[in-house]
Amino acid sequence: MKALAYFFTTLFLFSVTAAATEPIKPIPRTISYDREKAELGMVLFMDPKLSSDGTVACVSCHSFEHGGADPRPVSIGTHGKRGNANAPTVYNSYFNFRQFWNGRAKDLKEQAKGPLHNPVEMGMVTEDIERYLKSSEYYNEKFRKIYKKSPTHDDALDAIAEFEKALFTPNSKFDRYLRKETNLTAAEKRGYMLFKTLGCATCHNGINVGGNSFQKMGLIFPYPWNEKVPDRYSLTQAPSDKNVYKVPTLRNIALTAPYFHDGSAPTLEIALKKMAYHNLGFDLLDEEIEPLVAFLKSLTGESPSILKKDR
Amino acid sequence: MKWLILKTAAAIFAALFGIGIILYQQNSLKESFMATQKIGNSFRSLDTEFIELQRVVLQASYFPYFDNDKVLTQIKKIRSRIEALSKDPHLQKSSFIKTRRDLEEASKRFERFAKTVYDFLTLNASLKNSAIYLPTLAMKAYDIFDTKSATDRRVIILLSKINAILFMAKNALDESLLKEIEKYKTELQRIKDGLSEKKRIRLLQTSLGHLELFFDNFPTFHIYLDTIQSDDFQHEIEKTIKDFSIESKKDLSDINSIGELFLTLYLISILVVIYFIFRFEKENIKLKKATDQLKKSLTTDHLTGLENRRAYVAAKRRMYHPALIVVNIDRFKHINEFYGSKVGDMVLRQSAQILKEIVPKPLEANLYRLGGDDFGILYEFKSKERTEAAIKEIIKSFGKKVINVDGIVIDISISIGASYANKLLETADMALKHTKASKRRRYTIYDRSIDTSRQISKNIRALKHLKRAIANDDIIPYFQPIVEIESGSVAKYEALARMRGENGTVLEPPYFLDAAREAKLSGEITAAILRETLDIAEESNTLFSVNISAGDIMNPHDRNTILELLRNHEACAKRVVFEIVESEEIEDYELLAKFIKSIRELGCKVAIDDFGSGYSNFEKLLQLRADILKIDGSLVREIDRAEHIELVVRTIVDFAKAAGLKTVAEYVHSEAVFEKIKDIGVDFAQGYLLGKPEPKPEPRNRR
Structure with a gap:
């Protein structure tokens, strides 16, 4: 029975092969994303205050001048600490099946948490982040408008992820x-x-x-x-x-x-x-x-x- | 009232509750059913999607280059479906414990499966790379190795053989084929070791590297592929579907039984409401009975059990054109007196019974005791003929019945009066009296003529009396004094006609005067009064006035009788005043004037009676050469109350004085009137204030 199934499957596969499909798919011209969230995410993405010494932002290692990646061999975090990997591009990262070099994050939101809390990268803890966001008039207003409540760590990650979703590069x-x-x-x-x-x-x-x-x-x-x-x-x-x-x-x-x-x-x-x-x-x-x-x-x-x- | 509202509210509440339950039941069944459908479909889709995933994985393994996204997309699809299912609110119900557990199991199984797929993809890529690259290397070998050299040729042959077998092994997924490669591999290794040219060594080294990789990974790859293709996930899903369908059935039947429970409660509540309504209705009926009894006792005659007059009045009011037959028991008063009221009551009771039986059914009549010995039969009028036929039927049937009271047979008959005119009872009674008055009649149906005929019969009776009175000298004068106002003494008496009736009664003119005029007997009365008055006048020296009508004067016989009477009493004729009522009856004034002249010659005086009562003609009055004017009583009576009457009387008095006439005021019944006429200057007064009519002229002072 199984052999027969194989046989038919094989036959089917060969028939598909005849109409050879390209292994690469184009990036869609547009993706739907929440513009307000993404714009808030962009601000957060570029805000160095989200690091322990106020010198490192997401954008520090995901440079928009370098295709969303880091021109340095390995990332350099707060207080000049060196990381252990070259930052992968943030562009089109939404299409990756998992995040990080070893795929330890299942999505962008989970990924964004990583560098924020990594002591050699931005070195923040949840409370620091929330305290900072709540102290900012701008963030308070924005979060209240979008999330209907005062800023939280989770919503900040959500906004960053939404921004990253918008970082797709169509029409190559x-x-x-x-x-x-x-x-x-x-x-x-x-x-x-x-x-x-x-x-x-x-x-x-x-x-x-x-x-x-x-x-x-x-x-x-x-x-x-x-x-x-x-x-x-x-x-x-x-x-x-x-x-x-x-x-x-x-x-x-x-x-x-x-x-x-x-x-x-x-x-x-x-x-x-x-x-x-x-x-x-x-x-x-x-x-x-x-x-x-x-x-x-x-x-x-x-x-x-x-x-x-x-x- | 409060209870009624409460009960009504309870009934409405129960009804709404019931409707609510049925709707709720329907809705939850529908929702459950739809949710079950949806979830069932989702499970089946999961199955299909899984098969699709397996298919895509196979594609990935076969196609030299392939878009791995297809595999990942499919994994994502299945994963999110499982997630949606495990979050489905319907499945959160306690009935689906097993399904939830199954789903959790399936989810874990799928995650293991997905991991296998990821690992497979990793291996697959490297195997494919090798499978692609080894033939490429073999082709390169043609360029690097010399086909003329036996060793070199062997290398090419070995690489070709290896490629051929690898192709077979990979496509057939048969590891056993790899064993054959084993010796070629060893041989190739040996050849490589003997080589010195770097380029050649590198090629063989790379080839051997790929071969090694293939050897290392192929068994694992094969296991992965087998695992992926024969994974138990489908069984897991099948099991889930099975458990789900069992649990769904139970869930639906649970909802059903909850519904049945509610329905039962609903029915019970309806029964309770019905019980209350029933009880309420029972109380109502009791109350109604009591009310009816009370009403009946008010409208029932207790002696006969028939409805009474009150009921008759009420019933009549409700009818369109009522007709009434009044049945009266003849000589009932006599029966009552003769046998005693106890027997009388029995007679009434039995008569009622008889009437009940004999009143014709088609009449649709109601029977009443209207009072005494009168029974009423009330029905809707159709025609006179019908009424007549019914009455005859009643009389006939009643005649056949015998009334037996304690062995005494009492023969009774009935009289009937019927009517369908206005004033039903009155007219029917009139008709009954009409029947009673006649000896032959047994019934009368009222019509207008009855009124007239009654009058006639009355008149007939009055005339009989009158004739008898005249014959028996029962027409007698009564005397009322006429007082001279100035002196206050009685000046004369007016003789007023009276008729002595049976049992010593004395009747006044209204009872006989009309009859007398009709029968032309008024002259006889005038004559009788004059005769009596003259007789009395002979024994006294007072003045008398006697009434005489114009009709009397016009009648030669009466005229002569009067003149003769006067002549026979020459001496006292001069003390008689004739009061003539001026009226239309006077046809011949010449004759009247001649008569007046004759009586004047005998010394009589003339008064015009009732002057001012409509037909008064001053000119004619002067022609008659009267001596006295009697002012009409209807004016005198009102003189102290109306100024215009006073004015009329003043005018009359002024006129009389101017003409040399004396005036008399009649009907002086009060001091006020007396003072008034005195003030006006009337000469004489007459009335109850000054003296009533008496059989004898009794002179007395006023007051």
């Missing part, structure tokens, strides 16, 4: 290509082809070109590991989870250097070479790197509309 050249609105250059096209045939797409797929599964860094040739890396192992303590991370998005990848969880690849070329070596076991040729980079650059989308001053 590649998305427009997928929607058949434009054409790719020969190099970009070849890059996309290589992306699929070399095996990149097995992990980097979906709407976010990644962000939808965990994968091991260094499948063929092991990647350096130490106790501090933010991998799955730090959560599960399962040996097989060492150096296993959430596959990062490749959206706006051209803007978010340096790359990898440790920010060890300052350029796309280096990143590509490293990935090819550790996970595919070979060195990419220059004639392969060039089109791949061209393709990756086509993934850069429009800046989030909520950030546009004249929107």
Whole structure:
């Protein structure tokens, strides 16, 4: 019986294969979100007072000039404390299946809590946050208007999450290509082809070109590991989870250097070479790197509309 | 009253309560049913969605590159459905303990399943990478290795074989095939170790790395895939659905039985209300009975058991055109006197019984005792014929009945008067009297003619009396003094006609004068009075006045009789004053004047009676050459009360004085009147104040 089921399923699968579907989906042009909440979230996102020494805001490590990511290899928190990972981009993070490198947060709201309370990042406790928010006339008014009560920690996270939801970057050249609105250059096209045939797409797929599964860094040739890396192992303590991370998005990848969880690849070329070596076991040729980079650059989308001053 | 309101309120409340319960019951059943439907559908969708997830996972494993979002989306979908279900308010009811537990189990199971899927995706990616990359490496080997060299050719052959088997193994999910690769792998390893060219070593190293990865991960991958495809989650859902349907059935039947309970309560409350209404009604009936009895006793004649006159009056008022037959027992007074009132009562009672039986049914009549020995039969009038037929029927039937009181048979008959005119009882009574008056009649139906005929019969009787009185000299004068106002002494007496009746009664003119005029007997009366007066005058020296009508004077026989009487009493004729009533009857003034002349010659004086009573003609008066004017009593009587009457009387008196006539005022009944006429200058006065009519002229002073 089961064999028969397999047989039919297989047959069905082959019939689907005939109409090959692209492994990447374009970002929708619009997403519905609560504008008021998002705008409050934006203020909170950029407010350094939400850190223990008043120097670090969310935006400190998720720079809008750098594709929502941190140009420094690892994040630097209050009092100059160094973190253990390169901050992933906040753009399109709404589409990730989980948050953080090791996916320990199930959604944005849960994620936002992390850096706020992390002693090496913003180093706040719930009471500090609420006390600060309640002392502010602006926040009091806004929260009362939106949440019908005085500011709370939870509502602040909610507003930040709503803002992050609004940070999506539609209409990249590649998305427009997928929607058949434009054409790719020969190099970009070849890059996309290589992306699929070399095996990149097995992990980097979906709407976010990644962000939808965990994968091991260094499948063929092991990647350096130490106790501090933010991998799955730090959560599960399962040996097989060492150096296993959430596959990062490749959206706006051209803007978010340096790359990898440790920010060890300052350029796309280096990143590509490293990935090819550790996970595919070979060195990419220059004639392969060039089109791949061209393709990756086509993934850069429009800046989030909520950030546009004249929107 | 208070209780009635309370009971009504209770009844309304019970009714509303009942309606409420039924609506509530209907609504909860409907809601429960719909919620059950919805949840049941949701469970089935869960099943379908799970199958879809399994299908997508399979796709992910087969397609070299695939959008993993599809898998994640499906997981999210199932997760949120489970969450929605476990938060469903309907499932929070205590009836669904098992379903909730099942759902919780299923949720945990699914989370384990989802984790397996994530792990599978991780492995899947690397396996696919290797499966894609190994053939790529094999192709590269053609470029790097020399096909002419046996060793190099072996490398290519080995890589091809490995690829072929791997393809088979992966697609067939058959690990046993991998064993065959094992020896190729060892061989390839050996060849690699003997190589010196870096490029070649690297290629083989990478290939072997991928192969190793594949070998390491494939069994786990296979287990994951198997687990995913054969997961018990579906069983979990099936179990949940089963438990849910059992619990739903119970829940619905619970709601039903709660409804039945309420319904029973409702029915009980209705029964209570009905009981109260019943009791209330019973009390009502009792009360009504008592009221009816009281009413009946008020409107019932206790002797005969018939309704009484009060009931008759009430009944008549309700009728459209009432007709009444009054039945009277003949000679009942006699029966009562003869046998005693006890027997009389029995007669009345039995008569009532008989009447009850014999009153024709089609009349739809009511029987009343109207009082004494009068029974009334009241019914709606249809026609005279019908009434007549009914009366005849009653008389006939009554005649056949015998009244027997303690062995004494009393023969009684009835008289009937009937009417359907206005003043029903009065006219029916009149009709009854009409029957009684006749010897032959047994019944009379009232019509207008009865009124007239009664008058006639009265007149007839009066005339009989009158004739007899004349024959027996029973017409006699009574004398009322006429006083001279100035001196206060009686100047003369007016002779007034009276009739001696049976048993020494004395009747006044109204009783016989009309009859006398009709029968032309007034002259006889005038003559009788004159004769008597003259006889009395002979024995006294006072003056007398006698009434004479114009009709008497016009009649030659009467005229002659009067003149003859005067001549026979020549001596006292000069002491007689004739009072003539001036009226329309005077047809021949010449004859009248001639008569007056004749009596004047005999020494008589003439007075005009009732002057001022309508037909007064001063000119004619002067022609008659009267000596005295008698002012009409109706004027005198009112003289002290109305100025205009006083004025009329003054005028008459002034006129009389101017013409040399004496005046007399009649009907002087009070001092006030007397003072007034004295003041006006009337000569004589007559009235009850000064003296009543008496059989003999008795001179006396006034006051």
